Amino acid sequence: GAPTISIFQKPPGVIPPGGSTTIYCICQCSSGSFRMYKGGHQLPTLEQSGGRAEFSISNATYEDRGSYVCHYLEGDTELARSTGLEVLVEELRLPGPNLSVLPGHEVDVGAEVMFRCTTTQPSTSCYLYLEGQMEVLLFLREQGNHNFSLVQKGHSGRYSCQCMNGWKEWSAVSNTLDLVVR
Numbered sequence: 334g335a336p337t338i339s340i341f342q343k344p345p346g347v348i349p350p351g352g353s354t355t356i357y358c359i360c361q362c363s364s365g366s367f368r369m370y371k372g373g374h375q376l377p378t379l380e381q382s383g384g385r386a387e388f389s390i391s392n393a394t395y396e397d398r399g400s401y402v403c404h405y406l407e408g409d410t411e412l413a414r415s416t417g418l419e420v421l422v423e424e425l426r427l428p429g430p431n432l433s434v435l436p437g438h439e440v441d442v443g444a445e446v447m448f449r450c451t452t453t454q455p456s457t458s459c460y461l462y463l464e465g466q467m468e469v470l471l472f473l474r475e476q477g478n479h480n481f482s483l484v485q486k487g488h489s490g491r492y493s494c495q496c497m498n499g500w501k502e503w504s505a506v507s508n509t510l511d512l513v514v515r
Contacts, residue, residue, distance in 0.1 A: 336362040338403050338415040345462035345469070346495045346506045347421040353391040357465075358403035358415060360384045365407035372399045390420070398422045418467060427454050429505035432461075432494045439513045448472075450494035450507065459496040462506075463488060489514040 338360045348354050358367050367386035369376045380387045390397050400417035430452035440446055450459040450472055461470040472494070489512050496504040 335413045340415040340418045341467045347503045348393045349425045356388045358386045368404045423503045425505045426502045427504035430507045432507040457499045461494045464491040
């Protein structure tokens with residue numbers, strides 16, 4: 334069948350104006366080439382090697398916002414395209430939350446872990462990022478405090494979180510945590 338392309342941002346999260354991030358496209362494919370489109374327009378500069386391509390955004394502006402899609406071609410034939418990655422550029426007006434994990438940084442396969450994204454702000458929502466994944470996990474505020482928890486099985490990697498309040502003001506990104514699943 335056709336190859337599948339994964340697309341993600343590293344580091345993940347909402348980018349402040351002037352900030353930077355890199356969009357990665359990764360594919361289990363052989364000899365073809367990638368093209369990246371934003372809002373239907375092809376982007377010129379794409380670093381490629383093997384089954385991966387990178388597009389770097391530095392000194393971000395509001396013009397960099399939008400939906401990015403990777404296409405994979407062999408010759409002139411498009412074999413696959415990724416889902417759209419929404420890139421957000423916003424002023425980060427709130428201080429970064431603190432991310433912690435229980436029972437600890439190293440857990441056995443199948444163990445339950447709880448991530449806690451703690452903020453002093455009366456935030457309404459926080460997002461948990463796992464580097465290399467496009468999906469984000471949403472924490473909603475628990476009544477009466479600003480701790481957030483989530484049970485997640487078997488996903489090792491580098492996590493961070495970021496919060497947004499009811500006025501759509503974003504925080505900086507939290508510290509990162511490396512979770513090891515043994």
